[in-house]
Amino acid sequence: MGDPTGSAGTGGTVRIGTPTGRAVVTAAVLGSGMTMLDGTVVNVALRTIGADLDASLAQLQWITNGYLLSLASLILLGGSLGDRFGRRRVFVLGTVWFAAASLACGLAPTPAVLIGARILQGVGAALLTPGSLAMIQGAFVPGDRSRAIGSWSGLTSVAAAVGPFVGGGLVQYASWRWIFLVNLPIAAITVVVARRAVPETLDPGAPRRLDVAGALLAALGLAGLTYALIEWGGPLAPWAVAVAVLAAAAYVADERRSDHPMLPLGIFADRTFAAANAMTFVVYAALGAMLFFLVLQLQTVSGYGALRAGVATLPITVCMLLLAARGGALAARIGPRVPMTLGPLVMAVGTLLLLRVGPDLGYWTDVLPGLVVFGLGLALMVAPLTATALAAVADEHAGIASGVNNAVARAGSLLAVAALPAAVGIGGEDYADPATFDAAYGSATIVCAVLLAVGGVVSWLTIRDPGLRAARGA
Incomplete structure (x- = not known):
């Protein structure tokens, strides 16, 4: 099935239709499909979550936005980590992290705990989402990549299609908590397939240093702006705007002078x-x-x-x-x-x-x-x-x-x-x-x-x- 640890760089050796090729696509589809399913079903559950946890509209916004905030802020860093330390390794880490955060979401007793768990869930998604496609790009021979990506895209779309049925059914006939807990068995299968059969790849030309400062400034800027918009009219909203502006300016300055920018401007x-x-x-x-x-x-x-x-x-x-x-x-x-x-x-x-x-x-x-x-x-x-x-x-x-x-x-x-x-x-x-x-x-x-x-x-x-x-x- 190929060397499970050795293939590095951009010249993959895996062929479509082989056991290893099917394993790579399967792991990528399960991981990205899990995040796709989660993104599809949460909106359906918001009304029920609000009633069960006595949440305000602002808290429902944060349940959606906490996840998007950490995902949008850290997805570029997640891709860089995969290139630097190994796409499979970071993908597996992100999958485990996502599952642990999903468990915390499913057990959350209050809106505040659920929001915090959703932010952590977004961190896991930022690690595994770029890795799902990068594993395919790095593992397959160039001539087979487009077919493998096409399979990944089509099968991942199925998760979006079944999401409303699965999520709506769980919310209506079981509990909203199960829309998060269902991620645990999916994540377990994903990790087993990835560790056993997916070859490791990385980019030997990736920067040796990571732009952690840029990632943190991006997260701080987005968080400040998001808080100001949701809590507009509150006493802390003007301060949040100031934080967002300063963080954005510092981010641009950091990216311009860095020799390893997260985002080459x-x-x-x-x-x-x-x-x-x-x-x-x-x-x-x-x-x-x-x-x-x-x-x-x-x-x-x-x-x-x-x-x-x-x-x-x-x-x-x-x-x-x-x-x-x-x-x-x-x-x-x-x-x-x-x-x-x-x-x-x-x-x-x-x-x-x-x-x-x-x-x-x-x-x-x-x-x-x-x-x-x-x-x-x-x-x-x-x-x-x-x-x-x-x-x-x-x-x-x-x-x-x-x-x-x-x-x-x-x-x-x-x-x-x-x-x-x-x-x-x-x-x-x-x-x-x-x-x-x-x-x-x-x-x-x-x-x-x-x-x-x-x-x-x-x-x-x-x-x-x-x-x-x-x-x-x-």
Whole structure:
């Protein structure tokens, strides 16, 4: 099955279809699928968690955002650790860490303990998420990598598809705690497969020193801004803004002078890369906030149970599974500009259709059309967006470009979920009041649609197709 410890560097020796090849893909799918499943089901459980733990809306925001905060802040460092110390080793560490934090989430007696456990869970996800793809990239021979990544992508998407069924069923018929505890057996299988069969790989050219200061400053800046947005109007909010500004300035200064930066700021000199990430931030902000509000609206206002609310959003996943690859193929033929423009605009139309979600709901007329249109736009946009961000930088920066794009997407969702509830005038226990939340949902939905439209305009104004760039000498 190959040398389990030896393969180092970028020239992998594993072939697709071999026992070792299947083991590498299996471990990567189980690990990333576990985080995908967790991300899918938590929104479905928020209403029930709030009632069980007597949590405020701000605490529910932190249950979502604590995880996103540590994940977005540390995912680049997680990738660097894998390159430096071994992708399999860091992947296994992240899986064990994620499982331990999941146990703490499942046993949490108070909202504060659950928030702390979710932050720790995000740290584990930051270690294992980049490692799942890096193991494939490092282990397989170059000619088999695209097929292996395709298998990983397709199978991981299945986790997103089954998430609403598993999560909603556990919340409604067992306990919300099981959406976290179910990670333990998955993690155990993942660790066994990885340690027994996955070859170790690393990057011999990786910096010998890690940019720990940069990672901590990034986390502090995001934490300060997130706290200020969620707790806006509180006595500590202005201080949190000051901390965020100072940390951001210190982060930029640290990255500029470091000889081993976590994020080489020079990659943002490419206008296409910067524009693709700006568009990623705006679109994923709208996506995260829309799903946060929609699932609560379905439960609080429309009277859906957890299972039904989770399954209600399934059309988005189905559209992604069936059509995302075709969106990528279309962009390959005509260039990314049109798909990256039309995708968010179609999503904006779908979001506006979801304004019909309210009391006396008819799923087939009030929910399904909006979600299908939204899913079609998302499928049209996602592959071109990712491909454009990666193609805009030199090959040696492909890994960091992927990490940046992932972190920007998480940060967009994080900040939108933090800011939007206060912006539309809800807080405290308002998520449990149908009349109050229904009014806020309408305002939030319009904001999300506007953000998506802005994303489409940004793409049209800033993204250029490769052929056009070459013709202009760009």
